[in-house]
Amino acid sequence: MHPVFEKLSQLKLVPVVVINDVSKAVPLAKALCEGGLPCAEITFRTAQAADSIRAITEAFPDMAVGAGTVLTPKQVDEAIAAGATYIVAPGLNPEVVKHCQSKGVLMVPGVCTPSEVELGLSLGLEALKFFPAEQAGGANMVKALSAPYRNVKFMPTGGITPKNVSDYFAISSVFACGGSWMVKDDLINAGDFDKIKELTQEAVSLVK
Numbered sequence: 001m002h003p004v005f006e007k008l009s010q011l012k013l014v015p016v017v018v019i020n021d022v023s024k025a026v027p028l029a030k031a032l033c034e035g036g037l038p039c040a041e042i043t044f045r046t047a048q049a050a051d052s053i054r055a056i057t058e059a060f061p062d063m064a065v066g067a068g069t070v071l072t073p074k075q076v077d078e079a080i081a082a083g084a085t086y087i088v089a090p091g092l093n094p095e096v097v098k099h100c101q102s103k104g105v106l107m108v109p110g111v112c113t114p115s116e117v118e119l120g121l122s123l124g125l126e127a128l129k130f131f132p133a134e135q136a137g138g139a140n141m142v143k144a145l146s147a148p149y150r151n152v153k154f155m156p157t158g159g160i161t162p163k164n165v166s167d168y169f170a171i172s173s174v175f176a177c178g179g180s181w182m183v184k185d186d187l188i189n190a191g192d193f194d195k196i197k198e199l200t201q202e203a204v205s206l207v208k
Contacts, residue, residue: 002106004086005127007064008039008155009175012207013165015200016041016068016157016180017188024188025052026059031193032183035200039064041088041178044075050082057083066106068178073099080105088157088178090131092116097123108155112136117149127153127175134159139167146173165206179203 008014015032017040019025025048032040038060042053044067057065066086067079076087076099086106089096093109100107101124110131111117120128130142133156137144142154156168157178168174182199 001126002086004064004066004106005153005175008086009153011037011039011064012169012176013037013182013203014039014041014066014155014157014176014178015183016043016178017183018043018045018180018185019048019052020046020185020189022048022051022055024191025055027191027193028183028188028196029056029060029063029065031197032200033060033063035182035197036204037182037200038062039066040183041066041068042084043068044071044079045069050078053079053082053084070096072096076100076103076105088129088155090129092119092128094119094123097125110157112141114145114148117145117152121149121152126151127155129178130154130156132158133168133177134164139164139171142168142174143171146171149173162203162206165203169207177207 067084068088070087070089087100088108090110097107108127108129110129153175155176160177160179182203
């Protein structure tokens with residue numbers, strides 16, 4: 001497996017972050033690191049994503065910083081140039097997957113059906129994002145998919161909360177979960193990094 005996969009597996013939780021203001025990027029990363037979670041998935045939903053990744057990787061070079069909501073090869077190139085070490089997508093686009101593979105970067109595309117899992121396997125992938133997790137059947141669906149696809153590792157994302165995260169980690173095929181409850185938009189926009197640090201510490205304690 002890819003070394004970044006191993007790191008994410010050890011950390012278990014991947015904060016899914018939307019940054020609208022680049023000046024918030026480094027303080028946010030600091031709060032996550034101090035909270036015990038030196039990783040983040042910076043979503044390409046805003047124009048500030050690449051600059052935020054660049055700022056964080058320069059300030060915290062040991063952090064596992066990835067790019068999320070990556071939909072095109074062009075965005076892959078932008079993310080890698082900014083310092084992203086893994087790429088996450090909501091769906092499985094073979095063109096984007098192959099582009100990531102050609103660059104040697106870990107790609108975790110989204111799936112929620114057996115056919116999509118098999119498409120991932122046909123592309124040589126073993127780490128897949130189960131998305132949108134709660135809306136697509138939750139932990140029971142991950143368990144059902146894990147039965148026939150025993151070599152696949154899943155990262156459920158979408159609707160993960162402190163109340164249900166343990167249900168996912170009870171499944172051996174789950175290597176990590178993506179979540180945004182510790183990095184809510186309103187907390188980031190308000191600059192409440194002490195609260196983010198506190199929520200991160202609480203989140204880490206749930207998965208130890």
